[in-house]
Amino acid sequence: MTIKAPVNRIIPFSNVDGPSNRMAIFFQGCQFNCRFCHNPETIHMCMNCGDCVKTCSVQALKMVEEKVVWNKDVCVNCDTCIKTCRHDASPKVTWMSADDLMKEVTRVAPYIQGITLSGGECTLRSDLIKELFPRVKAMGLTALLDSNGSYDFEKDPSILEYCDGVMLDVKAVRKEFSDWLIRYPNEIILKNLDYLLNADKLYEVRTIIFPDQDEDNEYTVSYVANHIKDRCFYKIIRYRQFGVRDQQREILGDLTTDEEYASSYVELAKTLGAAKAYLI
Amino acid sequence: MSEALNIVKDTTLTYDQTLLALAKLGENTDDSIVYSDAYYAAKKAGALCDLNEGRLPYRPRYICPDYDLLFEKGCDFLGLTPPKDLLEAINTLEIFYNHVPSVTCYPVYLGDLDHLLEPFVIKEDREYAKKILRLFLLHIDKVLTDSFVHADIGPKDSLTARILLELTEEMQLAIPNITLKYDPELTSDDFALACIRCMLKTAKPSFANHRMFMKEWGEDYAIASCYNGLKKAGGGFTLPRLKLYECSLAAESIDDFLKNKLPEFIDLQLEYMDKRVRFCVEESNFFKSNFLATEGFVKQENFTGMFGIVGLAECVNHLLHIEDKKKGFGLNPEATELGLKIMDVIDKRVAEHVAPYCDAFDHRYRLHAQVGIDSDGMEDSPGTRIPIFAEPTILEQLEVNEKFHPYFPTGTGDIFKFEETYEKTPEAILPIIKGSLSRGLRYFSGYLENCDVVRVTGYLVKKSEIEKLNQKKQSLNNVTVFGKGAQDGAHALDRRVVRYDD
Numbered sequence: 001m002t003i004k005a006p007v008n009r010i011i012p013f014s015n016v017d018g019p020s021n022r023m024a025i026f027f028q029g030c031q032f033n034c035r036f037c038h039n040p041e042t043i044h045m046c047m048n049c050g051d052c053v054k055t056c057s058v059q060a061l062k063m064v065e066e067k068v069v070w071n072k073d074v075c076v077n078c079d080t081c082i083k084t085c086r087h088d089a090s091p092k093v094t095w096m097s098a099d100d101l102m103k104e105v106t107r108v109a110p111y112i113q114g115i116t117l118s119g120g121e122c123t124l125r126s127d128l129i130k131e132l133f134p135r136v137k138a139m140g141l142t143a144l145l146d147s148n149g150s151y152d153f154e155k156d157p158s159i160l161e162y163c164d165g166v167m168l169d170v171k172a173v174r175k176e177f178s179d180w181l182i183r184y185p186n187e188i189i190l191k192n193l194d195y196l197l198n199a200d201k202l203y204e205v206r207t208i209i210f211p212d213q214d215e216d217n218e219y220t221v222s223y224v225a226n227h228i229k230d231r232c233f234y235k236i237i238r239y240r241q242f243g244v245r246d247q248q249r250e251i252l253g254d255l256t257t258d259e260e261y262a263s264s265y266v267e268l269a270k271t272l273g274a275a276k277a278y279l280i
Numbered sequence: 281m282s283e284a285l286n287i288v289k290d291t292t293l294t295y296d297q298t299l300l301a302l303a304k305l306g307e308n309t310d311d312s313i314v315y316s317d318a319y320y321a322a323k324k325a326g327a328l329c330d331l332n333e334g335r336l337p338y339r340p341r342y343i344c345p346d347y348d349l350l351f352e353k354g355c356d357f358l359g360l361t362p363p364k365d366l367l368e369a370i371n372t373l374e375i376f377y378n379h380v381p382s383v384t385c386y387p388v389y390l391g392d393l394d395h396l397l398e399p400f401v402i403k404e405d406r407e408y409a410k411k412i413l414r415l416f417l418l419h420i421d422k423v424l425t426d427s428f429v430h431a432d433i434g435p436k437d438s439l440t441a442r443i444l445l446e447l448t449e450e451m452q453l454a455i456p457n458i459t460l461k462y463d464p465e466l467t468s469d470d471f472a473l474a475c476i477r478c479m480l481k482t483a484k485p486s487f488a489n490h491r492m493f494m495k496e497w498g499e500d501y502a503i504a505s506c507y508n509g510l511k512k513a514g515g516g517f518t519l520p521r522l523k524l525y526e527c528s529l530a531a532e533s534i535d536d537f538l539k540n541k542l543p544e545f546i547d548l549q550l551e552y553m554d555k556r557v558r559f560c561v562e563e564s565n566f567f568k569s570n571f572l573a574t575e576g577f578v579k580q581e582n583f584t585g586m587f588g589i590v591g592l593a594e595c596v597n598h599l600l601h602i603e604d605k606k607k608g609f610g611l612n613p614e615a616t617e618l619g620l621k622i623m624d625v626i627d628k629r630v631a632e633h634v635a636p637y638c639d640a641f642d643h644r645y646r647l648h649a650q651v652g653i654d655s656d657g658m659e660d661s662p663g664t665r666i667p668i669f670a671e672p673t674i675l676e677q678l679e680v681n682e683k684f685h686p687y688f689p690t691g692t693g694d695i696f697k698f699e700e701t702y703e704k705t706p707e708a709i710l711p712i713i714k715g716s717l718s719r720g721l722r723y724f725s726g727y728l729e730n731c732d733v734v735r736v737t738g739y740l741v742k743k744s745e746i747e748k749l750n751q752k753k754q755s756l757n758n759v760t761v762f763g764k765g766a767q768d769g770a771h772a773l774d775r776r777v778v779r780y781d782d
Contacts, residue, residue, distance in 0.1 A: 014781050
């Protein structure tokens, strides 16, 4: 049977999902539930409750055999459905095979350095990745994974065979903070940090700096910097409230982390040897 | 009040602008060249436009002198001997530029500056060379006060080009326009990236498809004025344009347009061009006695006529009865296909026409996608561009451009306004340029959305200078007024922004 995966969005040209100009493919579904998630509509699969069908103003959504069906051509991308959804899901998802995705990649190939798979969590689609990446590499493109670090790469290194590198989120190191922030056990993430470094497959690590979390910001950044040193990029990201769910915004703060404050962690990382640390 | 009196009383005009306006008024009192009644009727209906070239072509519209010859032999008429060092080279160019006319009265081609100056620059201390080049660029901006003044660099990296890029970014001047002749094999990625960084901050240089131009023109081609491909030691006699939207209004159907009306309008424009070319060569003094011609800096046989068109998008949308331009040309395969059909008719008919003179081009004129003028409004988008406010993503825009750019050896191009995240990721723009040029794009321009120096339709202006005109003050640059008109009437600066997730 053809392997297909739910795709939330494809961005033909992106300058923020890895080096140079890249096509970024966002899969639907993530097993984490990070409080700061900026695109919570990618977390769960649609439950077919039909709420969004009622609020869609252009009838781009219909119930067909108890399932929500999305008509791309009619949709005006007003995102009313996303605002309506109570399940952190999206009805605007297309199930695509490696063939389907290669059609998109081929069209854009002349203009990009490579592709980045993101999400949601892309490694939940490992079977598809193993089909797709060899074909992408055969076109002379680079192939990156943007991952939450939940996949056991050591157990299944074959997923990395045609992968140029992983962009890994290390959001929280201290266990209690991690349990609170991402609501998923983080041992596997820390194990992957070391494994990918040693396998020379770590392109970059990303950490978000939160306002008023001095202790954990410092703990996480220090841990990552001490591990990666100058062996990969370290992207320090300011927490931004945009897109974060209302309820979580009340907890995390309805503001963006101060730039100067976040910069101090770039300096910290550099002091600890992470020479390729930078702020965005 | 007479028109002359209006001009001399206009407090927004500098002295030079007043003088040029009066000269044009004087020129237009003559009617030696007589056109057919059909031509005048089509012009009156707005289907044909002469771009206010003036009634007496007393010089070709665009002149691209052979600056190599100047450096090799000097110039008798101006009493210049070949330069021996950088100061002499710059002084020679500055003197010479002042005597290179064009339709704007200013030189539209300053030479391939890196190629011309590199032998002198490398002999000097870098800082000293940079100081001289800084004064050179300042001179150009303050004396050749017209944004159609254009310099070329590339395709190979050089110290001169690097210094010019540094100065361009530091000085933030609208003049001169600059083009990089880009070839993926001859131009290093490092040099191309330096050009992109400069382009994001100053809207220049633009990237010209060196391989494409080489194939059509040979090695000795120049990019002049906005983005015009021309032959060195030659140039362009004249550039009128078909206003395709207005042309389409005369047609009863698509068939009637393609088979009857369009060919008629093409022939009328060819009549106009033939008569002007003949006059320029046979009657005016330029090729007979101007030192540029008599000393061989230009050769008459290296000139051709530029057959311009504008407003393809609106023409197609009208013919297909498309009212929402977001569903029209460039966004709808049927509309884009009709655009190609129209271009094929124009291309074929112009190629079949035996033009007077134009010896180096087998007696043929060459097509040009005209960028519009300040009075066009929203009815005729530049050349074959997708209308402002209807632009799709950059990918879709490039795919359409790639189909149309090959038609226009004498120039076409598109402009992309980039979101500020691209300031930190210029390397994301290089593969876009490489990919599109390899697929048929002729000319790529870009700038960051917060730039002061911006590219309007093909030429550069400073937003701060437009503001001066808005406040009824003078602007030294003759072209600022066009930028203001294009912004006020056609929202030329409001083009879509290329996002980080486009």
